[in-house]
Amino acid sequence: MRGDRTAVTRDSRLVGRSSRESRVTNVWRVLLAMVLTACAAPNAARPPFRWGGDAEGGAPFVEADPADPSKVRGFDVEIAGMIARGLGREPRFVQVQWSSIEQSVERGDFEIGMSGVEDRPALRAAHAVTIPYFEFHEVLAVRRADSARFRHLSDLAGRRVGTLGSTTAYQMLLDEAARSRLEPVSYDDDVHPYDDLVGGRVDAVLLDNIIAERAQRRLGAAMLIQAEPAATGHYVGVLASRDGALRDSVNAVLRARMADGSIEKTLRTWNVWSDAQGAYFQRVLAEAGTQGVAPVAAPDAAPDAAPAASLGIARGARSVGAYLPALARAAGVTLALSFLAMALAVSIGVGVASGRVYGPAPARALLTVYVEVMRGTPVLLQLFVIYYGLSGVVRLPAFVAAMLGLGLNYAAYESEIYRAALEAIPRAQLEAARTLGLTERQILRLVRGPQALRLALAPMTNDFVALLKDSSLVSVITVVELTKQTAIYATNVGSWVVPGMLCAAIYLAFSLPLSRFARRLERRWSAV
């Protein structure tokens, strides 16, 4: 019996052990299956079709779906979906800033950029471009009271006209400016030009009719869109110059969707269809054999972007002479803005630091709030608030708003530098000064301040160089400074290489002498 029990026990252990082993084996089998499935998955289905668009552009192009902001909707969204499905793939949206669509598509961030991308010769020269799928008009919007006197661009001599930077409309304004002293005002978005039109900061806005009509719905009778268009343009999809074959496939899908009415249906849904659009589609389909098959000078079979890139570099190099005056002017704006903002920052910073060191408790508390709010919120946000947010109360010129925004923001950082420097002066020095009969003000001016300045010099220099670069943010409130002008230059020539190098060289030419001067001063002070 004992032997039987032992045998049973042994058998139980064996049974238990084999159960455990069986479970472990099953787990490994499942894991292996998952790994194999994961490896096999990419081969089993085609990759999603990545398309780039700017949801900030808004309806009817691309906007976040109000019902589900994680998704996007708009006619560009639907057309991109048609293209993807026509290629047997699922669409996948990639958010990109509108002005960076071309650079991003060449970089490979997505396969096609579609977001109200305007057809133009420079685009076709640098990238693979689809057939146009929409015809629009450049229209002039004015204040209703000016509708009789500002009918055409030629009526706006000496006036400020706003538009989106790096667009066909902006180029039209630059060309007109050369003839009639019209002043182009470049914006980074297409909403604020119309706000400023109604607010009186600009006298007209030149942009696509779709954008103008959207603004009209928002602003109502305050503005009027002139009936006669200033120009006609087309929206296209842009692909990397190396993707000519894909472009051709996309064209085939677009023609098919034009022919079967799908695109028409989409455009009607988004209220941008017209009979003229229908006539345009007919022309496109009729020219199917010749239009948009291959862009002028776009290399289809290039294995990489080198030819288009070298075209861009060559264009950039040739155009240096043409753009140098504009860059020099913009550099002047950057320098003037940086110096004035820094002077403001230092003045306010000294006051805030003194208040926090010497002031009564309520003053110290208020100044601390100022410092924390200014340091804790983005300077970009502060620029928007000063220029746009306060425009109902005080309408500041863009340069003044830029100077104030940068100055007030950097004052907070400067004040902390000065406060630390003041508090670093040994107490014994201040007591010695007191026993000599100096007043607190004299002690600050003659003893504490000068020594604190020596301590503050290095971090101040740092801040100035940082401010010099942060001045590039002010383009969001229409100030065309060095970086913005460089971006316009780069977009127009289709390459960042030459413009970028020029821009960097100019910034270094500003910041290096300053750093050197500060180092010399530090060495001189430390020698004594």
Place this chain on the structure above:
Amino acid sequence: MSGALVVQDLQVAHGARTVLSDIDLEVAPGEMCALMGLSGSGKSTLLRSIAALQPFGAGSVTVGDFALRPGPLPPESRLRGLRSRVGMVFQAHSLFEHLTVLDNVTLAPMHALRWPRAKAEQVASELLETLGVRHRASAYPRQLSGGEAQRVAIARALAPGPLLLLMDEPTSALDPARRGALGDTLRALAAQGRGLLISTHDVDFARGHCDRVVVLSQGVLVEQGPAADVLVRPQHEATRALLQGTDA
């Protein structure tokens, strides 16, 4: 007896801790008085109270005809009378590093007393000459030796013409030869009618140059008298401990 300095019943407390208790002392014009005691006995606190750098809770401090009362320190605008009568030389000199020697000495006469630059520089030059550092007038404090810096600090404190000079450990950074020279210099200053109250651990210095000695122990004045008496025949154990260089 009227003196450059009269301290009566002075009391200083930091929170619940009594730092100085019932201090009575006088320093006559032309007198060099050594304030002695072990570390923590309250010497620096006493000097700072006299110089109105530290408030005191009870008693009074009178310098010439200017009196300080107990309580919070008055604003500097009400201390002008004291500042013109009292000069202080700190242990670490506390010269203003960004100014030359000459500028250090002329700062107070020009800005506190509003003397014209020429007068301030003349007085400063004479003081620096007296103290043997005239040749260093254009140097910066970092370029001075310890002894030179101390003499510049003395010149700076004397420039406004105070009745009373307070000094905190003036010999701590000096070698014996320089201590002797400093003592001679201070004797000469006292001979001009100033009172000097010198906080020091240096028994030899006090014995060799001071007229009177005041000994503090744990915030209490335990012994005072002519230096020749106190330092040769000490009555209090704290004084004996001080002379022996041991803790009481």
